[in-house]
Amino acid sequence: MSDKIKCLPEPLALLEQLRARTTLIEELQRRIATLEQALQACRRAEDSMARDRALNRELKSEGEWFFDHSLDMLGIAETDGRLKRVNPAFERVLGYTSEELVGRQLMEFIHPDDHQRAYSELESLGSGNDSVNFEVRCRSKDGRWRWISLTCPAAVSTERGLYAIGRDVTERKATEAELLYRSQHDALTALPNRATFDQTLAQAIARAIRHPQYQVGLLLIDLDGFKAINDSHGHAAGDAVLQTVGARLLACQRKNEFACRLGGDEFALIVEGVAPLSLDPLARRIIDLLGQPIPFDAASLTIGCSIGIALYSLSDEDVDSLYQRADGAMYAVKKAGKNGYGYD
16 A cells, blocks of 8 residues: 555646647747747848848949930049049039049039139038029030039039039020120111110219229210111112111220110210220211211212210219210201211
8 A cells, every 4th residue: 555655646747747848849939930930030130131122223223224325424433522533524514534624623524714713612511502604604525614403402412422413505605695795786887776775875984983083984886977878779779788887886886985886876885984984086986987987789889977964973863864965966967967976
């Protein structure tokens, strides 16, 4: 009986051992499950990284393709303007190879008259301001100057440098200059027109107000005998006369003198100088010069001119008042017999 009692605890011990092993197995299974989850997460991360790497390679490839094939000029430079990389469009517009550009300061290619503006733009970029459509003249390899419009995001880091997009706007600038010239000049004589005359006279008067030692004189010139030439020889002859008058006035004008065609057969000269101005020699010179014969076909055409002169005074409120005084003096000369000059 005592032996049987001694054997009783063995099944309990086995049961406890089984329980302990079951607990251990369950713990191991939990750990295995956790490791499998971690492994799956690692595999997913690896797959994601592989996709990211593939996408990065694709984007890089697309970026390189875009950089190489962009029709716009693309350039990368240090924050001081030293070129690090340029694309083929950059080379094509300026005519240099990449090797001739990289490592050089962009300022070397910029027109000297644009240097100050370019330096200010670089400082602004370094201060965190974007540069949009900044237009500057750059020297191409053939020596010609080309207008380039640059757009560049602000330099957010000295390590990244500057990234610029450029467009050749030379033709647009030439068109704008041509349109501006036409808006300011008479098409027949190439002299400045009435709009430019008004602006120039207003500026001259403003300078005279700021600097009383300077004086402004206005000479209004009306041709004598022009209508008779138009009537007897035709408008082609009249145009030839006007063109000759314009050329002679341009040849006649000197420093601080500004010749214009106001319209029809009326011209003007604005003169600036230290007071008192002596305009008699100029008036006589104009009369003598315009009185010389003008060849047209087989004919020799002759005209005269009546000149009215007015000097700006503080009583003149604006351009119109000075103009009216000179106009009155000119008509007084016409009434007195023409082909002469007189003062208001």
